Amino acid sequence: MQTLLRTPLHDRHVALGARLVPFAGWEMPVQYEGVIAEHRAVRSDCGVFDVSHMGELEVEGPRAKELLQGLLSNDLERIGPGRAQYTLLTNERGGIIDDLIVYALEPTRYLLVVNASNREPAYAWLKEREIRGSEVSDRSSEYGLLAVQGPGALERLGLPPADAFTWSMGEIDGVEVMVNRTGYTGEEGCELMTMAEDAAALWDRVLARGARPCGLGARDTLRLEVCYPLHGNDITPETDAISAGLGFACALDKEFTGVEELRRTKAEGPARKLLPFVMEEQAIPRQGMAIAEGGEVTSGSLSPMLDVGIGLGYVVAEHAARGSALTIDVRGRPRRARVVSKPIYKREEPA
């Protein structure tokens, strides 16, 4: 039996009465009061998630950028220090080893925030391909990471507005933080990176400013409503970026691992596509359910905002158009669904 890792906030989660579950080798809070209430808190005001289980890899050296340009799908020429980018670590088949955010710290230093479940394979992949003049190091245990998300997040933290995918150094009530304008909920907000030993103090200050503690359950329903893929469910080393609708993160005009496969898939058109759908009958789609028209559900849940079953799944190209009718096999019961456009949930703007 493997011992579960604990984040620097473990004691805080226990004190709040969180329900702790194993996740990617970590003991993580799946919920505090309840998934639906936490989800709605993020959509209406502000929630905070402990995401310290995520991995932080650093790539440094005069040839750090050259190394990453050959291994990551997006183009680092588009960002400089102070900026960040959503990108994919790809294998020779164009499959997705991990999806991650790369931060340009300095012209010769990059920070990669990777999924907890992929920290080891991503690190190994990069380390094995190190070139002279580049050094890859796993810094994950040195940092704590809090995602503070929601329309009220920045105001509650006393942070000025800034463009998405930028970062700057800052301070929250005396705790030094790297403020990253990124997230996984579709809401305004930021992710605050701090030294592991300061993470508990930062958590306390963020809660004192009115953020509601939220678990991984709400994190999953929030990302699903806005159709952000989850690695391990919707994207894997066996699925490619073009079929997954992540072409926007692939600079097919540069050379990187698997780019030929991706160019070919793009030119020929993918045989199946990752699509969002909404149930038209009372039923909740779940990962692994068959889609009768040809395909499979990769993520599914109830949408706490829309109060209907929603999901993502791979569907054969003939049935991939928006509005196409799908039939989901819900444990032997056929249930009607319809392909919709992204995102599944969008806030109604005040008139």
Added chain:
Amino acid sequence: MAAEETYPDDLKYHREHDWARVEGDEAVLGITWFAQDSLGELVHYEPPAKGAQIEHEAAYGEVESVKAVSAVISPLSGEVVAVNEKVVGEPETVNEDPYGEGWLIRIRMRDASEADDLLDADAYRSFLAEQ
């Protein structure tokens, strides 16, 4: 609002975390406080059809939370004479009142002696303590 943990003395319990309230030749069935707490806030109830035959220790329906699906196991066999439509429309009723408004089905028992094998509240509490 979630209910407080209770296991009423007038009910019979099954180890799959189901309860039965025997009333003459009929019984009302539902899931225990422990079951609803383990699942979290319920968001879907898939009931059996009225008139369906359900079997002792077999699944007769499903309850789902945001994160999980659970088959509901019947502690008794019989014919479904009523389905709680309130729970179909508002599944969270089970979290709020698992032994009252949150009942799931009413059956006409086929073999009342099956109830003799179920646990009383004390035995079910002891069973939970061992888990």
